[in-house]
Amino acid sequence: MEQNNHDFSIPQRQPSVAIGIILIKFFRMTIRAMWPILVSLIIGRRAGSTFDDIILYVVIGFAAYNLIGSVLTYFRFYYYIKDNAIVLDKGVLKKTRTNIPFERIQTINFSQNLLHRLFNVVSVEIDSAGANKSEISIDALSKDEAIALREYIIAEKEHLISESGTEEEKEISLDRSPSELLLHLTPSDLLKVGVSQNHLRSMGIIFAFVFTTMNELTNDIGDFVSDQFTQFESFAEHNTLFAFVVSAILVTVISFLFSLGNSLLKYYDLKLWMSKNGLKLVRGLLNREEVTINRNKVQMVSWSTNPIRKLFKMYTLQIAQASSSEVNAHKSKINVPGSYKEQLAKVINMVFPSEYLGTEVKHSISPVIKFRIVLFYGVLPSLVALSAWFLIQDTAFYFLLALPLSFFLGQAYHKKRSYEINEELIRSNGGIVGTENVLTQIHKIQAVKVKQSWYQRRKQLATIKLYTAAGEMSIPYIRLSEALQLENFVLYRVQTDKREWM
Incomplete structure (x- = not known):
């Protein structure tokens, strides 16, 4: 089989640069697991501790193990295409073979870190329906080869669907309309996203990191914090207003810079394309990520805003795909900050039947x-x-x-908490300072649970939870009779609707 001058029927290894990438991956895993030991080693050797020589030998042993493991992993890794499926053979001590038929493949995603970009290679992850994680992960492929592989798989999958797929699948696969660039975060948009982030959460992350690090370095963290707080308290007694103003400014500046830096690294040059098949998202400064979002795999679409973001007329769009609970959240739920109302409406109209949008009947929860x-x-x-x-x-x-x-x-x-429903869609609304909205199709709901606390039983109230393959939707404090009626309606619609949920 040949496509774009690439013969994928022949088992082949990754490019040689993959050895370095695999080694770095092993090295990072070791550092994350052993960094407290490494820090104590450095401090101990300065103090002349002989026990730390043993630790040094252990670290050298792990480094040698990583080097040998990287080389062996590279030479025992092959991928190829056979019988309308992509096959992956790998393993050093234990050999495994993964075989994914084309019709089960949902997404093929690319990502690049600095080393990938230096050598013009990409990391490839292939997800299939119902998988707990990416079933096939290739650490490094040349960009041309990765694109050719993706195009070949997509073309073969469309051919299979045209022969045996449903009418809806055939209509989508035959669509050749060009992708539309729906969203591109400009530097000014990126600044707005950074300004409107949750700075309190950023401050909490910084404090958690600082105290965790200090706790690893010293056993006297409690005494250290107490001493520092005592010194600050003594200073604040004589300079109350000044201490308050300086502390508030310092906390605000640090959290703002952290939020802005995090937004820059994660969402730099974010682009979102839309076609009838789904969405494609590209983002990142140091780690460049390309994620394909299959329309059929989308389970829920949510959008939220806060007072600052509302001033910019921006929303945070989140697209939740079908996944197992073991899948990383950032892979199953795609966040697109800086979305405007027109872009949000286009995504919703692409995912959900437009004739049902805006016809939901609104219901409030109990006061x-x-x-x-x-x-x-x-x-x-x-x-x-x-x-x-x-x-x-x-x-x-x-x-x-x-x-x-x-x-x-x-x-x-209470004012913002409500739900809206019609024969096709159900939407949950909420929020306190900001607003949060979640929308899903009823036929994609997989389970319904009606719960009551002892207080709710006394008041004849209940909380209903609707579960999809991408997460849950909760509607609290509605009348028990209303919850049971909603449960029966949802189950009836799910059982009588013949469409696939993914």
Whole structure:
């Protein structure tokens, strides 16, 4: 079989640069697992510890093992095409053969790190329907060969579908309309995305990393933090306003820079193409990633915004594909920040039947949820703080601010929490400060669960959970009769709809 001057029927290895890439992958795995030992080794040798010589030999042994393993892995790795399937033979001590028929292949994704880009090669991952993870992963292929392989598999798959596929599959496979560049994040868009990120989460990540690292380096982390806090407290007593302003500015700047840097690395030069077959996403600065999103594999589409992003009229679009729970979240759920309303509408219209969009009937949840939020986030914290007044004294009165705050949270949550449904689609709406919306087709739902807490049983309320191959949709605090009616309707639609869920 030949396609674009490449004969894929002959078993072949990866290019020789793959040895270095495999070695680096092994090396990174070793560093992640052993970095505390390496740090203690460096510190110990400076202190003249003889025990650290043993650790050094262990590290050298692991390095030698990685080198030998990389070379053997390279020479025992072959891929080829046979009988309308791609075959992968690999293994050093234990040989395995993976065979994926073309009709089961869902996506073929490329990615590039700095080393890949230096040698003009790509990493290839091939996913199939129902797989727990990428069934075939090739560390390095020349870019031309990888593109030729993908084009060959797609062409052969379309040929098989034209002979034995469903009418919908045939219509999609025969579509030759060119891909439309739907979204391209410009530098100004990227800056807006960075500015509107969750900076509190960024600060939490930084603190978690710092304290984890310090805990690995010293056993006296508690004493160290206590000493530093005592020094800061002593300074703040004499410079209260200055300390507060400086701390607030420092925290804001650090979290902003972290969020901006993370956005730059992850979403640099992001491009989203759309065709009738699905979507293709390319993104990344250091690690360039190309992800194909098959339309039939999409289970849920969600979009969200926050007050800052709303000022920019932007949304974060998330496309959830069918996957196992073992699949990494970043591979099963594709985030596209910086999407505008027109682009969001095009994606929704591409995935879901347009004649059903906008016809959903809206239902609100029970107002009882407001009182539950006030109770758990306002009343109880205030009572606990006041009961401990003899320990924290006047500070306890600050906890009374939780009461009006919890009232606001309850009102906002109830106002935005609702669901909409028609014969084809179901949509969940939510949020407190921002808004979150999730949309899926009813025939793609795989399980329904109606749950009741002891409080909900007293009030004849329930929470219903709808499970798809990409995750779940939850609708809390609706009437029990309404939940049972919704459960019966969804199960009826799933059983009577003959379409495939993927």
